[in-house]
Amino acid sequence: MKKIIYSKFGGAEVLQIAEVPIPAVQATTILIKVKAVSINPLDWKIRNGEMKIMSGSKFPKGIGIDFSGIVEETGTAATKYNKGDEVFGILDVFKGEALSEYLTVEEKDIAIRPRNISFEQAAAMPVVGSAALQIFKTLVSLKKGAEILINGASGGIGMFATQIAKMSGAIVTTVVGDSGIPAGKDWGADFVVNYRNEDVLKGNKQYDVVIDLSGKMPFTKAKQIMKHSSAYIHTAPGPKEIITSFFINLFSSKKYKLLMLKPSPEYLAELTGYAEDGIAIVVSKVYPFNSFKKAYTEVPDGKFIGKAVITMDGVV
Template identity: 85%
Template structure:
């Protein structure tokens, strides 16, 4: 089978196709024929060598964290799935390896694919959907009337965070560029700030929660628009943010929260429920497997709505 690997840290140019054996199923795992794989910023941060402490430096490494596909074989102790089931799921966040014709996944790391969406849409859900759920379940509390600002809301996490917050009765303000305005309105945002036309920091409004998804609104700026008792969420923290948050939280009523993604089987089930009840999943870029280098080059540089995925159709149809 074909699998994308790399044998040294670097840009998209280090990626290559390898021919490897189809992995063997174990007692509590399932063999999945992959249909689509999502692209996430964590993919290229690991590939670039920015996350060595968590990912390690042992090669070769694979690419891809979340996926959708069809169950090919199950281990003897697997009870929830059978051959032919359409599933989606998430592999080890720092080891990945989903970008392959076939993968092995633990039974607990997959769930039945929502029946009303495509494989491409399903692959786009696990990482960003789990991140949004984790923010609201473990970092901040939502209730009816909570004023929340989502900066950089037109990407994957913003897509879920906006819709989840609305189900909880929050009042959601999103900050996006020109191409994101229609999408966040479709997702239910109450107010939309187009950063090309106005500066949200000068709008005079204060919020209970500020979530920065763009990496362009640090706590030092966000606190200008935060209420006295409020929370700021950083979704891609490094050592600097970890240290800063510790000291800020000691002395300030404006809390600095860090998202360290910890996937959960319950999140996958909850996400399926949301999607089957009408959540919108936007996949604005779909690349064939053979265009993997182009995909990682464009997506890491570009501005797009929702998510981008790599489909395996050019391999599956051969």
Template identity: 50%
Template sequence: MRKVMYNQFGDESVLNIIEQAVPTIEKDQLLIRVKAVSINPLDWKVYGGEMKLMSGSKFPKSVGIDFSGIVEQTGSAVTRFTAGDAVIGLLDVFKGGALADYISVKVTDIAPKPVKISFEQAAALPVTGLSALQIIDQLAAVGANQDVLINGATGGIGVFAVQIAKKRGARVTAVVSTKGIAEAKKWGADMVVDYTKQPIQLLTQKFDVIIDLSTKLSFTKAKSLMKPKAVFVSTLPSPLALISSFINNLFSGQKHKILIVKPTAQGLNTLTKLAEADLQIVLDKTYPLTNVRDAYGEARRGKLIGKSVIVLD
């Protein structure tokens, strides 16, 4: 089978498709034939070496976190799924390994694929969807009538964060580029700010929650936009950021929370229910596995709306 691996940190040129044996499974595992894998910013932060304290520096390493696929085989202790079931899931966010024709997973790593969406859409759901749920419901605890600013609202997490925040009754201000204005309005944003024409630092409104998904708005800069008891959420879990946020939160009413995705079966099942209802899933572009370097290069450099997905034959 094919699998994407790398033997050193670097840019997309370090990614190679190699041949490996199909993995064997333990009694509590399932063998999944992968149909699609989504691209996440965390992927290139890991293979670029930015997360080596979390991912380690031992090679070879694998790529790809969330996936959709079909159950090929089940271990003797598995009762919830059978061969032929369509599923979504995700692997360890710092180790990856989903970019392969076959992967072995535990039952807790997967959930049934929503029937009404494609495998490509399904692959785009787990990491960014769980991230949005964790930010909105746990880190920020967004509630009715709160004012929420989402910076980078048309990226993978932003698509879901806007929609879920609205479901929780918040008033959402989405910060986007010009080409994302119509999309953000379609997802339910109450106000849309085009950062190419209006710097968010010049906004006069104060917010209960500020979610930075662009990685360009620091907590220090966001403070002027925050209410006294507001929460700022960022998505860069560097050791320095974790330490500084911990110290800040001991003494300041303005809290700095950092997302570290914690996958749960309950979260995956919540996402599938949302997707079966009315949650919009937006794909920017799909690629064949043979174009894996181009896929990651374009995703890392581009201004995407939604997610890019790699499709396995």
């Protein structure tokens, strides 16, 4: 089978197609024929070598964390799913190898694809949807009437965080660029700020929660628009942020919280429910498999609304 790998840290140019054996099914594992794979910032942060402490430096490495596909074979002890089931799921965040024709998973890693969404939409859910759920379940208390600012809200996490926060009764302000304004409104934000025309840091509004998804609003700036008891969320922390947040949280009532994504079957189940209820899942760009280098060159520019995915179409 074909699989995308890389043998050294670097840009999209280090990615290559490798011919490798189809993984063998063990007693507790399930073989999935992959249909689509989502593209996430973690993919290139790991590939660039920014997260060596978590990902390690052993090569070759695969790429891709969340996916959708069809059950091809099940192990003798894996009885929850059957051949032909259409599923979506998530691999180990720092060791993901989803961008391949086949992969093996444990039962806990997948869920049945909701029939009202496509394979592409299903692949787009697990990482960003789980991230949004984890923010609101473990990092902050999502209370009715809470003022939440989501900076850089037009991407995947912003898409889910905006809608989930609104469903919980929060008052949501999203900061986006020109192209993100319609999406922010469609996703239910109470206020949609175009950062090109307005600087939220210069406004008078104070927030209970500030979620920075763009990497352009550090805690040192965000704290000026945070309420006395509030929280700032960093969604892609490295060693520097871990150390910084520790000392800030010792002395400040404005907390600096880090999202260290920990997928769970409960999150997949909850996302299934949201999808079945019609939550918006925008996939604005779909790349065929053989355009993987183009995909990983274009998507980091951040010009897409919602998510971009790679399908197995075009595998030759």
